[in-house]
Amino acid sequence: MINLPKTYDPKRVERKWYSLWEERGYFKGRTDTGKPAYSIVIPPPNVTGSLHMGHALNCTLQDILIRWKRMKGFNTLWLPGTDHAGIATQNVVERQLAQEGKTRKDLGRTAFEKRVWKWKKIAEDNILSQIRKLGCSCDWSRQRFTFDEGLSRAVREVFVRLYEDGLIYKGEYLVNWCPRCRTAISDLEVEFAPTRGHLWHIRYPVKSSDEFLVVATTRPETMLGDTAVAVHPDDGRYHHLRGGTAVLPLMDREIPIIEDTFVDREFGTGAVKVTPGHDPNDFEAGRRHELPIVKVIDEDGRMTADAGAFAGLDRYRARRRVAAELERLGLLEKVESHGHNVGRCQRCSTVVEPLVSTQWFVRVKPLARTALQAVEDGSTVFVPANYSKIYSDWMTNIHDWCISRQLWWGHRIPAWNCEDCGHSTVARTEPESCSRCGSARPVQESDVLDTWFSSGLWPFSTLGWPDRTRDLETFYPTSALVTGFDIIFFWVARMMMLGLRFRGDVPFGKVFITGLVRDPHGQKMSKSKGNIIDPLEVIEEYGCDAVRFTLAVSAAPGADIPFSISRMAGYRAFCNKIWNGARYLLLNLDQGLSAEEEDIGRLWEKGSLRLEDRWILGRLQQINQETERNLERFFIHSASNDLYHFFWHEFCDWYVELIKGRINGGDTVAAQVATHVLERSLRLLHPFVPFLTEELWQRLPHSGDTIMLAPFPEARPEWIDPDDIERMTQLQELITALRTARAENNIDPRRRLPAEFTCPFLTRGFLESQSHHLKTLAQLGEIEFLDGLSREGLRITGVANTTQFSLRLDQAIDLAAEKDRLQRQIGRLEEDRIRLDRKLDNENFVRKAPAHIVDGARRRRQDVGTQLNRLQDMLHGLPEP
RNA sequence: GGGCGGUUAGCUCAGCUGGGAGAGCGCCUCCCUUACAAGGAGGAGGUCGGCAGUUCGAACCUGCCACCGCCCACCA
Numbered sequence: 001m002i003n004l005p006k007t008y009d010p011k012r013v014e015r016k017w018y019s020l021w022e023e024r025g026y027f028k029g030r031t032d033t034g035k036p037a038y039s040i041v042i043p044p045p046n047v048t049g050s051l052h053m054g055h056a057l058n059c060t061l062q063d064i065l066i067r068w069k070r071m072k073g074f075n076t077l078w079l080p081g082t083d084h085a086g087i088a089t090q091n092v093v094e095r096q097l098a099q100e101g102k103t104r105k106d107l108g109r110t111a112f113e114k115r116v117w118k119w120k121k122i123a124e125d126n127i128l129s130q131i132r133k134l135g136c137s138c139d140w141s142r143q144r145f146t147f148d149e150g151l152s153r154a155v156r157e158v159f160v161r162l163y164e165d166g167l168i169y170k171g172e173y174l175v176n177w178c179p180r181c182r183t184a185i186s187d188l189e190v191e192f193a194p195t196r197g198h199l200w201h202i203r204y205p206v207k208s209s210d211e212f213l214v215v216a217t218t219r220p221e222t223m224l225g226d227t228a229v230a231v232h233p234d235d236g237r238y239h240h241l242r243g244g245t246a247v248l249p250l251m252d253r254e255i256p257i258i259e260d261t262f263v264d265r266e267f268g269t270g271a272v273k274v275t276p277g278h279d280p281n282d283f284e285a286g287r288r289h290e291l292p293i294v295k296v297i298d299e300d301g302r303m304t305a306d307a308g309a310f311a312g313l314d315r316y317r318a319r320r321r322v323a324a325e326l327e328r329l330g331l332l333e334k335v336e337s338h339g340h341n342v343g344r345c346q347r348c349s350t351v352v353e354p355l356v357s358t359q360w361f362v363r364v365k366p367l368a369r370t371a372l373q374a375v376e377d378g379s380t381v382f383v384p385a386n387y388s389k390i391y392s393d394w395m396t397n398i399h400d401w402c403i404s405r406q407l408w409w410g411h412r413i414p415a416w417n418c419e420d421c422g423h424s425t426v427a428r429t430e431p432e433s434c435s436r437c438g439s440a441r442p443v444q445e446s447d448v449l450d451t452w453f454s455s456g457l458w459p460f461s462t463l464g465w466p467d468r469t470r471d472l473e474t475f476y477p478t479s480a481l482v483t484g485f486d487i488i489f490f491w492v493a494r495m496m497m498l499g500l501r502f503r504g505d506v507p508f509g510k511v512f513i514t515g516l517v518r519d520p521h522g523q524k525m526s527k528s529k530g531n532i533i534d535p536l537e538v539i540e541e542y543g544c545d546a547v548r549f550t551l552a553v554s555a556a557p558g559a560d561i562p563f564s565i566s567r568m569a570g571y572r573a574f575c576n577k578i579w580n581g582a583r584y585l586l587l588n589l590d591q592g593l594s595a596e597e598e599d600i601g602r603l604w605e606k607g608s609l610r611l612e613d614r615w616i617l618g619r620l621q622q623i624n625q626e627t628e629r630n631l632e633r634f635f636i637h638s639a640s641n642d643l644y645h646f647f648w649h650e651f652c653d654w655y656v657e658l659i660k661g662r663i664n665g666g667d668t669v670a671a672q673v674a675t676h677v678l679e680r681s682l683r684l685l686h687p688f689v690p691f692l693t694e695e696l697w698q699r700l701p702h703s704g705d706t707i708m709l710a711p712f713p714e715a716r717p718e719w720i721d722p723d724d725i726e727r728m729t730q731l732q733e734l735i736t737a738l739r740t741a742r743a744e745n746n747i748d749p750r751r752r753l754p755a756e757f758t759c760p761f762l763t764r765g766f767l768e769s770q771s772h773h774l775k776t777l778a779q780l781g782e783i784e785f786l787d788g789l790s791r792e793g794l795r796i797t798g799v800a801n802t803t804q805f806s807l808r809l810d811q812a813i814d815l816a817a818e819k820d821r822l823q824r825q826i827g828r829l830e831e832d833r834i835r836l837d838r839k840l841d842n843e844n845f846v847r848k849a850p851a852h853i854v855d856g857a858r859r860r861r862q863d864v865g866t867q868l869n870r871l872q873d874m875l876h877g878l879p880e881p
Numbered sequence: 882g883g884g885c886g887g888u889u890a891g892c893u894c895a896g897c898u899g900g901g902a903g904a905g906c907g908c909c910u911c912c913c914u915u916a917c918a919a920g921g922a923g924g925a926g927g928u929c930g931g932c933a934g935u936u937c938g939a940a941c942c943u944g945c946c947a948c949c950g951c952c953c954a955c956c957a
Contacts, residue, residue: 583917
């Protein structure tokens with residue numbers, strides 16, 4: 001006897017199967033097969049901590065795709081790995097050090113790097129075990145890390161080639177600087193937030209005049225670095241000052257009054273102080289007008305020696321002091337409250353300081369052109385499609401990318417600076433001498449690369465590039481990328497540019513953009529709100545398959561996902577339902593029964609199948625087709641939802657209930673069909689709920705070692721018979737109407753009631769053939785078919801489609817309630833009748849609408865008429881209360 | 882300042898190519914019927930944000946408006 005517990009126990013099952021799958025090498029991609037490849041590279045999680053719900057969603061979706069394609073016979077590869085995440089990881093470790101009262105400088109670079117590597121190991125082990133707990137079928141033999149030996153080689157190769165092609169340059173420019181992280185960051189790493197501040201109006205004396213030029217600024221401390229005042233060339237108010245000079249207060253520096261169209265005449269006084277050293281606009285203006293740059297704020301956010309009396313002060317302190325000093329001198333005209341955007345460091349929220357420094361940049365325009373083209377011509381397709389516009393807009397307006405970081409954790413820039421002539425020699429390996437002056441004293445650049453530089457290579461660096469490997473040949477370009485909208489620019493765009501540049505082909509054919517996983521009320525999950533749901537905790541409590549299914553069914557493309565615990569409980573129940581549906585069949589099955597497609601085909605041809613068999617087989621084919629279609633277009637929410645409904649509410653609720661009598665009577669046909677449908681359903685469900693389906697599949701008759709490698713079912717459209725499905729629907733509606741009538745009259749569900757039916761001739765034949773089902777599922781006794789219903793005795797009555805029924809009672813019912821029920825039903829039908837009449841009376845509708853729509857309306861109108869007549873009849877037939 | 886998305890049942894959301902408004906959870910009634918109480922049967926609940934237009938027909942297409950959210954942008 002088969003021993004299956006009454007409820008599904010995920011823990012036991014999950015432990016068992018994952019290690020077996022992995023040990024047997026089922027996850028491995030191959031290079032020695034003629035099968036078409038389907039590959040995905042994981043968006044590598046940062047080694048900063050543990051996985052959150054977003055990762056769980058992302059991984060689940062990828063695993064669904066990979067498992068599906070694997071079953072479809074593709075040579076699949078899902079390549080896992082992690083990201084060294086430069087600045088983010090360095091910050092994590094620095095925080096740990098701070099707990100010990102230390103800074104990274106106390107350790108020194110080498111010891112600090114060692115410390116980060118130690119942490120990396122811990123975080124990575126943790127992350128990888130979490131990915132395994134999610135059931136992900138990654139090829140662990142190909143696991144990569146953005147900072148491992150091979151990938152570092154790829155990074156150097158790319159850097160050198162870009163440099164040689166003139167696409168990387170070093171120079172002194174204004175960059176975004178984080179004074180806390182003490183590094184330059186890219187434009188993307190600055191997050192702007194509306195902030196309430198002030199607008200200081202400052203009087204700049206005009207040289208050789210009593211006049212003042214009033215400028216407005218939100219950052220008075222930067223005035224110390226002003227090297228001009230700008231007005232609009234068409235601004236009549238200032239024409240008399242053309243070519244003039246202003247005297248910078250506090251510094252007593254003479255600065256020119258320049259004219260430039262970047263000035264907005266409407267804003268403030270129409271005169272702008274120009275600080276090329278600390279403002280992006282002013283920097284540009286400074287270059288146009290060849291203005292000197294005075295750097296008054298340093299890398300720590302303190303005032304430099306060039307800030308005169310304010311040197312050494314923190315920038316905010318300096319702001320207050322400058323304002324106070326101006327006030328004292330009567331040069332502060334007014335201070336207004338002012339709202340504006342302030343940029344902060346993405347990693348630490350410190351207010352970013354624009355300052356001039358020497359950095360390395362990628363000239364991205366040439367790269368962006370190809371990357372733009374590839375999306376326009378459909379080589380890479382975004383799902384949902386509207387993201388391609390967001391991508392294109394960004395690519396079109398792209399600025400050069402600052403790639404150097406003054407950090408310790410990351411790929412050292414492969415450039416060696418000459419101690420003698422200052423030249424940078426860029427090379428794949430350490431050069432013996434300076435490439436310009438030949439000096440033997442080149443020292444490697446201490447800066448590291450932006451972490452996205454290495455992740456931008458991920459789709460090919462992980463496959464062995466720059467070597468020409470079988471892996472590259474087989475799996476590049478990858479098939480799909482699954483990722484969040486938040487890293488389209490950071491990551492997707494860079495991969496597109498670099499993939500096209502170095503592989504001559506897009507890195508992926510499809511980009512599936514997922515939304516944000518939110519808390520059950522649609523709020524963003526965050527530590528401060530305390531509403532974080534830990535994937536591991538819910539897996540522990542509800543089982544991996546329930547968590548996966550919840551994520552899958554919620555994942556409408558591009559939409560955010562409120563992760564609902566109550567919903568997950570519902571899907572855990574679904575897992576249990578699958579378990580018990582299978583359990584029922586297994587407990588009642590003959591061992592050795594064969595339920596392969598050919599067996600069912602023979603039964604079909606011999607005509608041994610009954611209506612319910614043909615119906616469920618037809619529905620299975622339809623669901624199979626739909627699942628395929630939906631997965632193909634990344635409608636994972638629809639695919640999973642359809643399967644849910646089919647398995648539970650069609651297979652279990654109807655089919656299994658319909659055949660119980662046959663099963664008890666030893667009908668092997670029913671057993672075969674049921675087993676077949678179950679086995680196919682498990683395969684269809686496997687990508688979504690891998691553990692449960694494997695566990696059950698192993699107990700069913702089949703060939704093969706694992707459901708993972710069993711073929712994904714292919715629909716047989718010839719098994720879809722619309723007539724069967726239509727008739728079955730009618731039967732279901734009648735049974736439901738009978739149940740409703742009983743329930744609403746509070747009839748004991750166990751009591752069998754004798755029934756009379758009146759219906760059209762054709763329906764009668766059909767119902768007679770299905771009367772056993774009516775008896776079982778609606779708890780009926782004797783059934784009679786009459787031309788008109790008799791009226792004697794106590795009865796409850798009802799109607800479904802064209803069939804009228806009457807159930808004889810031997811107990812009193814609440815006549816008022818029954819009357820009320822009939823009237824409600826009549827009311828609803830009356831509304832339908834009016835609506836349909838209006839439609840059909842409309843000549844235009846009849847003339848212009850497609851024939852099948854008009855026919856459908858006519859048929860419905862007829863049915864509604866019949867039902868109404870019958871209900872009226874019944875209502876009048878009710879005895880007075 | 883530009884761009885994108887959303888507004889559907891008490892809650893959270895589906896609704897594909899325009900043609901009888903759906904799911905899960907919650908709520909109410911009945912039932913522990915030997916697959917499953919993490920279950921079964923039934924029920925209540927919606928002017929599909931507003932207005933206008935296109936159409937025989939609009940939750941769906943178009944325009945305007947309102948509110949919410951997101952992204953991008955150098956307004957001192």
